[in-house]
Amino acid sequence: MKVFLRRLSRDIPDRNRPSVVPAGLMISDSNTPLSPAAPAVRPHLLGLTREQLAAWAVERGFARLHALTLWHEIHQKGRTTFTPRDRMPPRFLQRVDEELAQDRPTVAKETHSSDGFTRKYLLALADGRLVETVLMRYHGRTTACVSSQVGCAMGCTFCATGQMGYVRHLTAAEIVAQALHVDAVLRETAPSTEGPPTSAPALAKPEHPSAFHRHERLRNIVFMGMGEPLHNYDAVMQAVDILREPSGLAMAGERLTVSTVGVVPGIRRLAREGRPVSLAVSLHGATQEERATLVPAARRWPLDELMDACREYTAITGRRIFFEWTLIDGRNDRVEDARAVAALLRGIPAQVNLIPLNPTGGYDGRPGGVEGARRFQDTLKAAGIPSTVRQRRGIDIAAGCGQLAVG
8 A cells, every 4th residue: 555655646747856657658747647558549629728729720720719619619508519600610610520539428327316406427438437427406506526537546445436446537528528518407407488487406596697596507516526636637627727717617716626635746736836726625534543544545645744735725825725524423523523623723724514424335434413513513613613514415326425436
């Protein structure tokens, strides 16, 4: 395990450190995992930022306007097919078809929760690998939980994705495609404004002036699905840049949350680069020993090193950090645990998100109870630390936090 975690740290790109390439293997700044070298593949249309697509068009002698029109049609209008009637010349569309991949994940399975608010999508990628994506509905907003990897290398003991192991990183295009899929579902399920009235989805307000309240557009994206986002740093941040583009989904920075188990090089790099996203750090234990038993990556990036990185992040960015704490009955849900969390976070702009443990086949712990969560919150409040208890969504279809996995 120690050897594996040392190697894992080398997979987090550092612009100031050259990559070491073992014989016969390939690794790049795009955070490609160690794997046999593969033939070059076409760039993917969904993996290009608006400016990258415009530059691609201009380099080939086409007007910048054609690329911007194509971008708008895909990311703002949700289009997937195009004709010259869309104000783009046939030669341009032909060149796009020839040089840019356009495949999208297909829905292998769709599952609806009995709670009426949650849908889970099993998506098949071009190479046959599978990932899961979740749509959650709330009052006044909708949230997509997207995956960043097939599997996960971090091995958190209570997480189904960690239990399945690591397979590969997702590309920026595969990440963006998940968000576009959920946005398309919202468009399709929104009440019709023409013809006979149709029933509104649960918690949607059809007469509200905001498209977010009507559940017509995606409001929040959380990188809390399968995988460790900061282990796949470059692809995730490329996706973030695409999703934030004002002429596309236009996701505000505070509505994009990147979660990590504590990949310290990624946290420090995120602070230096200054992307306006929300950072969530999975804590789960307030001492190094306790945390390492739940989060094996803590053996590579110890708790004191993680907290130093968090202080650096808040000092540079001026943003608070959301610390996630899975409540496990009798293990980390006691008042003394809450006091230890309060002491650990002293001086850090923070909010604690309490998450009752969700069941997985590979872990036999039980979720902390309602009273225990209330006492935990009261203790944090007395120390001046705000907290919330996460609303549970989709537990019956294994769509909750820590439950996503594929066979």
